[in-house]
Amino acid sequence: MKVLECKKIDVKNYNSITYIRIEPEDFSITIRDIITALSDLSWITKFDQSYIRNSFLKRAEDTAEYLASKILKDDGDKITEDSGEYVVSELAREALVAELKYLDIPLAELFKEQVSGNPGFDFYSANKDKVIIFGEAKYSSSRNAYGIGMEQVDRFIREGQDVSDLNDIDKFFEEESLQLADKGDKAYAVAFAAKGTASDMIINGIVSNKHYKNIAINKEVIFLAVNV
Numbered sequence: 001m002k003v004l005e006c007k008k009i010d011v012k013n014y015n016s017i018t019y020i021r022i023e024p025e026d027f028s029i030t031i032r033d034i035i036t037a038l039s040d041l042s043w044i045t046k047f048d049q050s051y052i053r054n055s056f057l058k059r060a061e062d063t064a065e066y067l068a069s070k071i072l073k074d075d076g077d078k079i080t081e082d083s084g085e086y087v088v089s090e091l092a093r094e095a096l097v098a099e100l101k102y103l104d105i106p107l108a109e110l111f112k113e114q115v116s117g118n119p120g121f122d123f124y125s126a127n128k129d130k131v132i133i134f135g136e137a138k139y140s141s142s143r144n145a146y147g148i149g150m151e152q153v154d155r156f157i158r159e160g161q162d163v164s165d166l167n168d169i170d171k172f173f174e175e176e177s178l179q180l181a182d183k184g185d186k187a188y189a190v191a192f193a194a195k196g197t198a199s200d201m202i203i204n205g206i207v208s209n210k211h212y213k214n215i216a217i218n219k220e221v222i223f224l225a226v227n228v
Contacts, residue, residue: 001030001091003099009203009223016187016220019206021199022095023227034090038064043106052171060110084139084193084228085122092137092191092224093123100222102127105172112168120165121156127187130177131219132169134162135189139228145192146206146223153188154211157218162186187220194225 005021024030041064044056089107096102103126112120123135136153138145156162162181170178180186194202206212206223215221 001025001033001094001098003095004227005199006099010207010216014216014221017216018100018220018222019199019203019225020095020099020222021194021225021227022091024091030091031087034087037090037094038107038110041110043104047171056111060106063109084141085137087228088139088145088191088193088226089122089135089137091226091228092135092189093125095224096125096133096135096189096222100127102133103173105169108169111172120161120168123189123191124165124169124172125189126173126177127220129219130174130180131185131187132173132177132181133187133189133220133222134165135191137191139193141193144194144197144202144205144225146190146194146202146225147209149190149192150206150209150211150215153190154214157188157214185219187222188215188218189222189224190215191224191226193228195227199225 002023002025003020004023005019007019008017009019010017041057041060044053044060047053047056086109093107097104105124108120108122108124121134122137125133125135127133136149136156138149138152140148166178166181202225
């Protein structure tokens, strides 16, 4: 994975809107790396209580196997509409950790209760101010997917899905981060499949989107364009 761009946007109106563009350098290698990352369950060992470790291990093993089967096709280097969001989620999550040095939290599918189809956000992190980042990923094979991602994040905010998710993610964050989120200090990431469109056009589309202002008023917002 290569980060092509990482820059602030719309700085005249907002202080904390970041745009990141991600390029999978060799897609077949990227797919293998994602499956390796999904299968790496070393994060479970950091929990002291054995019942927490065992619970997460059962969920994560089942889900990692399921996701690997969804991502891989016969030729091993393609993604489909069905698996694309997992790829976008993982690459975006990795970019937050590698490029911004934000908190490394495993993909949400690995630790939420259901094996697949979990409601709520797709990935999480925390910035250097300990503000929790709630991330949503969208994939489309035919168009840039930022619009559908922004619509869902805006809806999740209105519905309080972020607050609801705190019960699922509390073991991964410091108490201070959870308290900040509870009082309304939250950040969001919108990760989306990007096609050959120039970044300037994508950014103009993001800023002019009808959901933009509702999202942009939060502590921090990160838009991650993934070239898949």
